[in-house]
Structures are given as C-alpha cells and as structure tokens.
Amino acid sequence: MKKEIRLMKGNEAIAEAAVRAGCDGYFGYPITPQTEVIETLMELRPWETTGMVVVQSESETASINMVYGAASCGRKAMTTSSSPGISLMGEGLSYIAGAELPCLVVNVQRGGPGLGTIQPSQADYFQATKAGGHGDFNMLVLAPNSVQEMYDFVGLGFELAFKYLNPVMILTDGVIGQMMEKVVVSEPIPRLTDEEVREKYGDWALTGKKNRKRNVVTSLELDPLRQEKVNHKLQAKYQKMREEEVRYETFRCEDADYVMVAYGASARMSAKVVEMAREDGYKVGLLRPITLFPFPTEQLRAMRDRVKGFLSVEMSAGQMKEDIQLAVGSDAVVEHYGRYGGVVHTPGEIYEGLKEKLISKFE
Amino acid sequence: MTEEMIIAGFGGQGVLSMGKILAYSGVMQDFEVSWMPAYGPEMRGGTANVTVVISDKTISSPISHMYDTAIILNQQSMDKFESMVRPGGILIYDTNGIVKHPTRKDIKIYTIDATEEAAKRGNTRLFNTMILGGYLKVRPIVTLENVFKGLKKSLPERAWKTLPANEEAVRIGMELIKEIQ
Numbered sequence: 001m002k003k004e005i006r007l008m009k010g011n012e013a014i015a016e017a018a019v020r021a022g023c024d025g026y027f028g029y030p031i032t033p034q035t036e037v038i039e040t041l042m043e044l045r046p047w048e049t050t051g052m053v054v055v056q057s058e059s060e061t062a063s064i065n066m067v068y069g070a071a072s073c074g075r076k077a078m079t080t081s082s083s084p085g086i087s088l089m090g091e092g093l094s095y096i097a098g099a100e101l102p103c104l105v106v107n108v109q110r111g112g113p114g115l116g117t118i119q120p121s122q123a124d125y126f127q128a129t130k131a132g133g134h135g136d137f138n139m140l141v142l143a144p145n146s147v148q149e150m151y152d153f154v155g156l157g158f159e160l161a162f163k164y165l166n167p168v169m170i171l172t173d174g175v176i177g178q179m180m181e182k183v184v185v186s187e188p189i190p191r192l193t194d195e196e197v198r199e200k201y202g203d204w205a206l207t208g209k210k211n212r213k214r215n216v217v218t219s220l221e222l223d224p225l226r227q228e229k230v231n232h233k234l235q236a237k238y239q240k241m242r243e244e245e246v247r248y249e250t251f252r253c254e255d256a257d258y259v260m261v262a263y264g265a266s267a268r269m270s271a272k273v274v275e276m277a278r279e280d281g282y283k284v285g286l287l288r289p290i291t292l293f294p295f296p297t298e299q300l301r302a303m304r305d306r307v308k309g310f311l312s313v314e315m316s317a318g319q320m321k322e323d324i325q326l327a328v329g330s331d332a333v334v335e336h337y338g339r340y341g342g343v344v345h346t347p348g349e350i351y352e353g354l355k356e357k358l359i360s361k362f363e
Numbered sequence: 364m365t366e367e368m369i370i371a372g373f374g375g376q377g378v379l380s381m382g383k384i385l386a387y388s389g390v391m392q393d394f395e396v397s398w399m400p401a402y403g404p405e406m407r408g409g410t411a412n413v414t415v416v417i418s419d420k421t422i423s424s425p426i427s428h429m430y431d432t433a434i435i436l437n438q439q440s441m442d443k444f445e446s447m448v449r450p451g452g453i454l455i456y457d458t459n460g461i462v463k464h465p466t467r468k469d470i471k472i473y474t475i476d477a478t479e480e481a482a483k484r485g486n487t488r489l490f491n492t493m494i495l496g497g498y499l500k501v502r503p504i505v506t507l508e509n510v511f512k513g514l515k516k517s518l519p520e521r522a523w524k525t526l527p528a529n530e531e532a533v534r535i536g537m538e539l540i541k542e543i544q
Contacts, residue, residue: 272424348428
C-alpha cells in the first residue's frame with residue numbers, strides 16, 4: 001500500500017496521531033506555542049468518527065484532573081500544554097502516578113521562568129525528569145526531534161503508559177511544535193473496549209463493578225507502612241524502565257574525540273554542527289537521548305574513556321548537563337552550551353560554543 | 364541539492380504562506396522539506412519570517428545561521444538578513460519601502476517590483492506568488508508543475524477559485540525579476 005505522506009506542524013501531528021492511536025479523550029487549555037493541538041482536534045471532530053472526546057477545559061488544573069478521571073476508567077486520556085500550564089498540572093500528575101494510572105501529557109516548552117515568553121525553550125528538563133510534582137515518582141519522558149517523532153510518540157506513549165500504568169510525558173519545544181515537516185501517517189487503530197483493556201492491561205479500571213470485586217483508584221494511604229509498600233512498588237517499576245526502556249541514537253560517535261549530547265530541537269542543530277565540525281577535521285559525534293527518563297546513563301558511561309569531553313547542548317542554563325556528569329563521573333570533562341529564555345541557538349552559535357568550551361581545551 | 368532560505372517581511376504580506384507553497388512544492392517533488400516560522404507576537408504590520416529548507420537528503424537542522432537565498436520584503440529584514448546570505452548566495456528584494464539597498468559584493472542580487480505590479484493589477488494579494496515566481500526563475504529547484512500542485516495543496520478548498528490568478532502571478536513574477544549584480 002502507498003504510504004500516506006502529509007506536511008504538518010509538530011502540534012498538528014500530535015492531534016492527528018491522537019485520533020489515529022485510538023485516544024479516548026483529550027482535555028486541554030490553549031497556550032502558545034501548542035494551541036494548534038486543540039485547534040486541529042476541533043477541526044478533525046473525532047467525536048463524530050471514533051467517538052473520541054475533545055474538551056476545552058477551564059484551566060490546566062481542570063485538564064489534568066479530567067485526564068485523571070478518564071484514566072481511572074481505563075481510557076486512553078491525554079492533555080497538552082506549554083511550560084506554565086504544565087506547572088499547574090503538577091498536583092494532578094503526582095496523583096495519577098500515585099494511583100498508578102496511564103496517561104499522556106505533552107509539554108511544548110516555552111521560555112521561563114514564570115509566564116516567561118512564548119518562544120521555544122528546553123528549561124523544563126528538571127521538572128519533567130525529576131520533579132513533575134510532589135513525592136517519589138517519575139514519568140517516562142520521550143523527547144521527539146522531528147514532526148514524524150511527534151506523531152509516532154503519541155502511539156508509543158500510550159503503549160508505555162498502559163504497560164507501566166504510569167504517566168508518560170512527551171517533552172518537546174516550540175521549534176518542533178511550530179515547524180512543518182513531512183509525516184508518514186499510520187493506519188488508524190480502533191479505541192479499546194473495557195474488555196480489551198482488562199485483557200491486555202489488567203483489571204484495575206472503574207467500569208462498574210457488576211459481577212466482579214470492587215476496584216479502588218486512589219493515591220491516598222494513611223498507613224505509612226502500607227504507603228511505603230506502594231512506594232517500593234513504584235520504585236521497582238521505575239527500575240524496570242531504567243533497565244528496559246532507554247532509547248537513544250548516536251551519530252558519528254564511533255571515532256569521536258568530542259561528543260555532543262542533545263535532545264529535541266537542539267539535537268537537530270547539533271547534527272548539523274557534527275557535519276560542520278567534521279568538514280573542518282574535528283572528530284565530533286552526537287548522542288541524542290530519546291528517553292530523558294530513563295536516561296542513557298550506561299551508554300554515556302561506556303564512552304567516557306575514549307572521549308576527551310562532552311558538551312551538553314540544550315536551550316536551558318544546563319539542566320541535562322547534571323545527568324551527563326553523573327553518568328560519566330565528576331572527573332570527566334562535561335561542558336554546557338545553550339541560549340535560553342526563549343532564544344533559539346543556531347548551528348553556527350553551537351559550533352562556536354563547542355570550539356570555545358571544549359575543542360580549544362585540547363587542541 | 365540543499366537549499367536553505369529565509370523569507371522575511373511584514374506580517375500580512377504572505378511571507379509564511381509563500382514558504383508553505385514552496386514546502387508543499389518540495390513535497391510534490393519528493394524532496395525533504397522543513398518550514399520553521401519565527402512565530403511570536405508578530406501580526407499584520409509586525410515583522411514575520413520563515414526558514415524553509417528543501418533538500419534531496421535528510422535535513423539535519425531546520426534552523427540556520429547562513430542562507431543560500433534570502434527573499435527580503437522590508438527594510439528591517441534587509442538590515443537583519445543581508446549579512447546572513449552565504450557568499451555566492453542569492454538576495455532577492457522588492458524595492459518598495461527599501462531605503463538602504465544591499466551593499467554586499469559577494470552575492471547575487473535581484474530586485475522584483477511585485478508590490479507595484481500587484482497594485483497596478485488591482486490585487487495586492489497576488490504579491491507573494493509573484494515573488495515566488497521571481498524566485499523560481501532564478502532558482503528553479505522545483506518544476507512549475509509541482510509548484511502549482513503545491514499551491515493547490517497549501518490552500519483550503521474554498522480558496523481554489525484563486526488558483527488561476529495565482530498561477531498567472533507566478534508567471535508574471537518570472538518576467539518581473541531583474542538581475543542587479
């Protein structure tokens with residue numbers, strides 16, 4: 001069959017993919033630079049075709065709690081927002097993780113802190129990978145670097161969310177959200193029935209307790225010993241993710257003296273920097289984490305003895321740099337380059353940063 | 364072949380749509396494409412620009428610091444982007460509203476008086492497709508057939524009635540463009 005190719009914005013791809021991945025409910029509130037997600041869904045009118053519900057809620061707090069409700073019923077539920085809106089969802093995300101429910105959350109990052117700016121940024125790395133809300137929990141974080149991956153990671157995100165009964169976040173940015181590229185769209189898959197959810201993912205959803213024991217969805221457990229057990233279970237799940245779900249990509253790392261580490265839009269610009277540096281005779285490679293949690297710690301550690309130094313390229317003051325340093329050890333050279341606060345660095349600027357902060361130390 | 368270009372002007376001039384038509388034309392010709400707008404608080408009368416990359420290879424970065432071609436449609440954009448054209452690259456501009464003309468000696472420079480021509484023909488909305496025609500005359504990276512297909516793809520069905528006029532505008536633009544250096 002001929003592949004169906006579309007030209008789409010990253011945000012539009014998220015919306016299209018949601019419908020085709022059999023999403024049951026989208027709950028969101030407009031905010032630049034991700035408003036095209038809900039706009040596209042309203043244009044697609046999936047409630048008339050697949051029966052998917054699309055709701056513009058009254059706030060991001062409401063969105064995430066609607067997601068919580070739908071997920072409790074075993075439904076594929078999602079929301080999308082940008083940085084300030086995601087902060088408002090922190091409480092709900094923690095509850096969803098505590099109650100062990102699946103959901104998909106997309107953060108199209110913009111410059112902060114505070115209301116900040118509407119331009120692209122990657123400064124919510126800490127929030128996404130370490131502190132999505134209160135308590136000991138982690139989200140599985142996917143970082144697309146193209147419009148195709150924006151599309152693909154919606155289906156993948158739901159799959160992982162249901163596999164682990166845990167929130168999955170797609171952490172992207174204003175560049176990938178706003179740009180248009182070619183996308184190969186997949187065949188639509190039907191929404192799951194209650195029976196299918198039970199068969200595939202277990203009997204935990206609130207579907208009406210007729211002919212079975214009562215299912216309880218809660219994140220509340222007042223007995224600390226029992227709550228500690230809940231936490232042990234969660235930690236075992238995160239450990240399994242670390243062991244089984246690390247995704248990454250390398251580009252010309254085999255013989256590299258210098259390795260750039262970048263995700264999302266910064267990985268695209270860094271790929272170009274690899275080409276520019278190689279033309280000038282510098283052996284530069286790129287490691288692109290595709291999952292930010294779990295982080296490709298082992299893969300970076302394996303490189304440390306043959307690489308002179310690492311450069312974290314991110315549109316932040318250097319958040320992922322800490323995870324790279326932890327991976328390769330405090331005696332390894334790890335530098336950071338990035339414009340931030342809404343400024344997007346160009347390949348030219350990154351290349352200058354690479355030469356100044358890393359290459360000049362060795363050559 | 365990789366063509367990295369910036370189209371820059373005022374919001375409302377059709378800068379983003381012109382980039383979109385080019386991107387769609389590239390898709391029609393089986394090229395890889397990327398279209399990255401400088402989005403923001405820009406609006407009609409403010410500045411607007413879009414980076415379009417068309418290539419027969421995978422596109423590494425959708426954002427660039429040097430361009431093969433710059434299409435410049437106001438003075439602010441001239442000030443910002445003239446220096447960012449690669450040596451040997453192309454700068455195309457509409458002289459309308461330009462007070463400081465480009466001074467680079469190491470690039471090819473073309474002018475196209477599309478504002479004036481579109482006004483003369485009583486349809487200022489054809490301005491951007493005229494510019495597109497001019498560009499395609501000097502950089503025929505996609506066939507006219509694919510451009511017309513791309514044009515149709517980029518427009519909603521309700522606007523298809525404007526297709527003949529836009530196609531004509533592309534042809535007029537091809538005649539209108541003048542080589543300066």
